[in-house]
Amino acid sequence: MAKYSDALRGYAFSVHKRDGFKCCFCGLDGTTSFDSWLSLSWDHLLPKGHPERDNPEFIVTACNFCNTADNRYFDLALKRGLKFDNMTKDELVAQRLPYVLKTRRSYRDFWLENVVNQDKIQNIRLDHA
Numbered sequence: 809m810a811k812y813s814d815a816l817r818g819y820a821f822s823v824h825k826r827d828g829f830k831c832c833f834c835g836l837d838g839t840t841s842f843d844s845w846l847s848l849s850w851d852h853l854l855p856k857g858h859p860e861r862d863n864p865e866f867i868v869t870a871c872n873f874c875n876t877a878d879n880r881y882f883d884l885a886l887k888r889g890l891k892f893d894n895m896t897k898d899e900l901v902a903q904r905l906p907y908v909l910k911t912r913r914s915y916r917d918f919w920l921e922n923v924v925n926q927d928k929i930q931n932i933r934l935d936h937a
């Protein structure tokens with residue numbers, strides 16, 4: 809039987825389990841493949857200095873990409889008019905989601921233009937037309 813260090817993803821396991829091992833932004837499902845599970849991390853919904861920042865209720869499962877998709881989110885919070893007090897976890901996720909999705913769309917466009925086998929692009933675009 810394999811032996812695991814107590815630290816093996818233990819820091820995030822309870823949060824991942826609560827969230828069904830799915831990224832709360834893009835829905836990546838860590839139960840479908842080992843690689844998907846490896847890319848799960850956790851994401852603080854509250855800025856540094858907020859008294860509830862380290863409360864697990866305000867930490868959610870996020871894939872590595874979504875976690876860092878808008879890495880200036882908290883820096884720009886004031887400018888964007890974002891609020892953090894007296895909000896639920898779901899409200900905080902909903903507030904952040906548009907910023908994450910904007911970055912995802914940019915990366916998807918880049919991927920389509922520069923990474924995907926050019927012979928397959930026509931099919932991919934038709935699939936989502």
Ligand SMILES: [Zn+2]
Pocket residue numbers: 831832833834835836870871872873874875
């Ligand atoms: Zn994600």
